[in-house]
Structure formats: structure tokens, C-alpha cells
Amino acid sequence: MGVTRYDVVIVGAGHGGAQAAIALRQNGFEGSIALIGDEPELPYERPPLSKEYLAGDKAFERILIRPASFWAERGVDMLLGRRVVAVDAQARAVTTADGARIEYGQLIWAAGGAPRRLGGAGDDLVGVHTVRTRADADRMIAELPCVTRAVVIGGGYIGLEAAAVLAKQGKQVVLLEALDRVLARVAGEPLSRFYEAEHRAHGVDVRLGAAVAGIEGEARVSGVRLASGELIPAEMAIVGIGIVPAVEPLLAARAEGGNGVAVDAQCRTSLPDVFAIGDCALHANPYAGGQRVRLESVQNASDQATLVAKTILGQALAYDAVPWFWSNQYDLKLQTVGLSIGHDAAVVRGDPAARSFSVIYLKDGRVIALDCVNAVRDYVQGRRLVAERLAIAPERLADAATPLKELAG
Ligand SMILES: Cc1cc2nc3c(=O)[nH]c(=O)nc-3n(C[C@H](O)[C@H](O)[C@H](O)COP(=O)(O)OP(=O)(O)OC[C@H]3O[C@@H](n4cnc5c(N)ncnc54)[C@H](O)[C@@H]3O)c2cc1C
Numbered sequence: 442m443g444v445t446r447y448d449v450v451i452v453g454a455g456h457g458g459a460q461a462a463i464a465l466r467q468n469g470f471e472g473s474i475a476l477i478g479d480e481p482e483l484p485y486e487r488p489p490l491s492k493e494y495l496a497g498d499k500a501f502e503r504i505l506i507r508p509a510s511f512w513a514e515r516g517v518d519m520l521l522g523r524r525v526v527a528v529d530a531q532a533r534a535v536t537t538a539d540g541a542r543i544e545y546g547q548l549i550w551a552a553g554g555a556p557r558r559l560g561g562a563g564d565d566l567v568g569v570h571t572v573r574t575r576a577d578a579d580r581m582i583a584e585l586p587c588v589t590r591a592v593v594i595g596g597g598y599i600g601l602e603a604a605a606v607l608a609k610q611g612k613q614v615v616l617l618e619a620l621d622r623v624l625a626r627v628a629g630e631p632l633s634r635f636y637e638a639e640h641r642a643h644g645v646d647v648r649l650g651a652a653v654a655g656i657e658g659e660a661r662v663s664g665v666r667l668a669s670g671e672l673i674p675a676e677m678a679i680v681g682i683g684i685v686p687a688v689e690p691l692l693a694a695r696a697e698g699g700n701g702v703a704v705d706a707q708c709r710t711s712l713p714d715v716f717a718i719g720d721c722a723l724h725a726n727p728y729a730g731g732q733r734v735r736l737e738s739v740q741n742a743s744d745q746a747t748l749v750a751k752t753i754l755g756q757a758l759a760y761d762a763v764p765w766f767w768s769n770q771y772d773l774k775l776q777t778v779g780l781s782i783g784h785d786a787a788v789v790r791g792d793p794a795a796r797s798f799s800v801i802y803l804k805d806g807r808v809i810a811l812d813c814v815n816a817v818r819d820y821v822q823g824r825r826l827v828a829e830r831l832a833i834a835p836e837r838l839a840d841a842a843t844p845l846k847e848l849a850g
Pocket residue numbers: 452453454455456457458477478479480487488489490491523524525526551552553554572573574599687718719720721736737738739740742765766767768769
């Protein structure tokens with residue numbers, strides 16, 4: 442195959458990759474752009490895959506990030522169904538699985554991650570699912586009519602959202618969480634306990650401290666075996682235990698990293714003219730006290746994409762976007778702002794029993810994050826508290842009668 446060259450090559454046609462191309466054009470970039478993605482679809486929104494799309498409430502066309510005409514009009518070449526397998530940083534070229542070599546002026550790596558698997562023989566049985574791509578969701582949707590019992594492994598956001606969709610469809614759902622509370626990695630205990638109670642109230646059998654020994658069946662899943670010996674029978678198993686960042690070609694090209702690829706405040710990797718953004722980018726985040734983290738959120742992928750586009754266009758900026766995230770389960774809309782990592786106090790504002798409340802996280806007396814459940818006003822007004830890391834007394838934060846904007850002074 443011949444060699445092609447683009448001024449900017451973007452690997453990964455997901456949230457970050459799409460936004461990088463959009464932001465380049467929006468900010469006046471006139472060079473050539475290729476967006477290489479291993480999925481066959483045009484870039485689409487991933488969050489609905491465990492929410493409205495899985496529930497059948499939103500058609501695929503409605504979750505496309507932009508219609509097909511947009512990419513053609515903006516002169517973005519879509520190289521879809523193509524997987525990049527190697528990066529040659531010296532020659533500034535990537536190689537795809539079909540043997541094509543594509544040269545770049547600048548490379549933006551936005552490859553996200555692959556779902557982590559349990560690692561046993563049961564992983565490949567029919568009826569065992571992960572939720573990362575449209576194809577994953579479509580496989581689940583096709584099987585659901587024949588499913589009465591499902592086991593969800595992992596009490597993170599994706600597992601909980603999938604459990605909510607299935608429970609609403611009348612399936613018997615068992616949710617297994619290895620730790621002693623759901624959402625343990627991302628939220629404080631009051632939020633975990635609230636969601637556990639909600640799921641139980643909707644008929645989900647939430648089991649905490651549940652160690653999985655393996656998934657069992659012959660060709661098709663028949664159940665999930667716990668370390669205790671108990672077999673939980675099921676026709677479907679959904680594994681939601683996180684992702685492995687998709688960075689092998691970059692690490693093989695000797696980019697610094699490990700759990701993701703290390704980037705600086707402009708999302709530059711240690712390789713010349715190679716940036717990394719989104720789920721796979723290990724960056725020092727000011728909202729995590731400068732700790733190096735990978736954030737798995739649309740906000741992070743989009744804001745890092747925009748930052749890289751502006752960096753390529755010569756603007757000197759440093760990544761300091763306020764993190765935000767959302768999750769929909771049943772009629773509960775959770776909105777989070779900031780990162781609660783490293784908090785030393787958590788204040789509950791409002792009444793969880795009324796199903797509208799917020800958890801406000803503090804570190805050294807300063808507000809670092811909020812989790813708002815059906816509490817849009819707190820979310821909107823709390824943003825400033827987080828952005829300015831305001832020091833506010835816990836009793837004042839807990840007083841739901843006083844709007845947060847009045848506390849900002
Ligand atoms: C089910 C689900 C629900 C979610 N819900 C929320 C939510 O409610 N709110 C929120 O903020 N975030 C949510 N997220 C997270 C959010 O979708 C991700 O943080 C976001 O998609 C990250 O964007 P990205 O560009 O880094 O990666 P992705 O959007 O995953 O895009 C990466 C793309 O690169 C492709 N790729 C990988 N390797 C290669 C390769 N070698 N060559 C070519 N292509 C490659 C991948 O197949 C993929 O298409 C959810 C994610 C999932 C899976």
C-alpha cells in the first residue's frame with residue numbers, strides 16, 4: 442500500500458478524537474486531518490450505551506456526535522474500521538492493521554480503553570458482555586428478550602446504570618461488588634449507600650464484598666460462581682470492572698507511561714509531536730491536588746481535545762478545566778463537579794430520603810467536589826465553590842435552606 446500524509450492524524454474516533462477535529466476546524470486550522478478509528482461507525486456518544494440506547498429509548502442516529510455531512514464539509518478524512526497497530530515516532534508515521542502507513546505532522550492519540558475482563562475461561566461464553574461500544578450494546582439488546590436473570594459484575598457507574606435499565610425491564614438482577622460499597626472509587630459513602638438502597642428498592646439484589654470465582658456455562662453462560670461456592674444462575678452476565686487504557690503502540694514506541702500514557706499540561710507525550718487525550722491520558726490534574734490521574738469522562742476528553750487543538754494552533758494554555766460528570770439511573774440524575782479524591786470530610790446537604798440532595802467534599806476545609814442527586818441548583822451554584830476552592834464551614838454547607846451561591850460570598 443502507498444504512503445499517505447496528513448498534517449494531523451488523530452487515532453481514535455470517539456469523544457476526544459471527534460472533538461479534536463471539530464476544535465481544530467473551529468479554531469481555523471486549514472491543514473489536512475485524518476481521523477482513524479477501529480470501530481465501523483462515525484463518532485458517537487458513549488454514555489447512552491448504558492442508559493437510553495440500551496433501554497431502546499434513543500436510536501443510534503440520535504447519538505452521533507455529528508452527522509456524516511459535517512465531516513465531509515469540514516474536510517476531515519474518516520478512516521474507519523482501521524486499527525493502528527504501530528507508531529514510528531522517528532519517521533512520524535502510524536501503521537494500521539491492514540498494512541497501510543500514514544505519516545503525520547502531529548499525532549493526537551485518543552484511543553480510550555478496552556473493557557477489563559475477568560480473565561477466566563468464562564469470559565468468552567455467549568451471554569457475557571462488556572459495555573464499551575455500540576456493537577457491545579447491540580449484542581446485549583439482541584439477547585435481552587430471552588433473558589430473565591442477569592448478573593452485573595462491578596458496582597461502578599456503568600454496572601449500576603446497566604442494572605437500572607435491566608431492572609426497569611423486569612429482569613431479575615443480581616449486582617456483585619467486590620468492595621464493601623458501590624462507587625467506592627469515585628464517591629463518598631453517603632452516595633454509595635443511597636444508590637445501594639435505590640437499587641434494592643427497584644428489586645436489584647445488591648451484594649457487597651462479593652468475590653467472583655468465575656463465569657460458568659457451556660457455550661452459553663449459565664451462571665456466576667462466587668468464591669464462597671455459591672452459583673448465581675443467569676442467562677446474561679455483564680462485566681463492568683473498568684478499562685485498560687489503549688496505549689500499547691505508544692508504549693512500544695517508548696512513550697512514558699504505564700497505566701495510560703503520561704502527558705504534560707498541554708497533553709504532550711514524551712514523543713515529539715505526539716499528544717494524548719481522554720481516557721488514556723495520564724495527567725497531573727489540578728483538581729486532584731496535582732496528582733497524576735486518568736479521568737474517564739466526556740468532559741475530560743472534550744476539554745483536552747480542545748486544548749490540544751489550540752496548542753497546535755500556537756496558543757499557550759495549560760489544562761485546568763473543572764471536572765464534571767453525570768449518571769442517570771431510574772429517575773435519578775446525578776451530576777458531579779470536581780474530584781472527591783483525597784477528601785477528608787463529606788457533608789450531606791438536603792435529605793437523601795426525599796431523593797434530592799448533595800454530598801459536598803472538603804479537603805483542608807476547602808470545597809473540592811460535589812455529587813448532586815436531583816439537585817441541579819446545587820450543581821450549577823456549587824461549580825464556583827469548587828473552581829475557587831472556597832473555604833466554607835461544613836454547617837453552612839449543610840444548610841439546604843441557604844442557596845450555595847450565597848455562601849460563595
Ligand atoms: C457505557 C458507558 C457509559 C458512560 N457514561 C458516561 C457518562 O454518563 N458521563 C461521562 O462523562 N462519561 C461517561 N462515559 C465515559 C466516556 O464515554 C469516556 O470518558 C469517553 O468516551 C472518553 O473519550 P475518549 O476519546 O478518550 O475514548 P473513546 O470515546 O472510547 O474513543 C476511543 C476510540 O478509539 C478506538 N481505538 C482504540 N484503539 C484504537 C487503535 N489502536 N486504532 C484505532 N482506533 C482505536 C476505540 O475503539 C474508540 O472508538 C461512559 C462510558 C461508557 C463506555
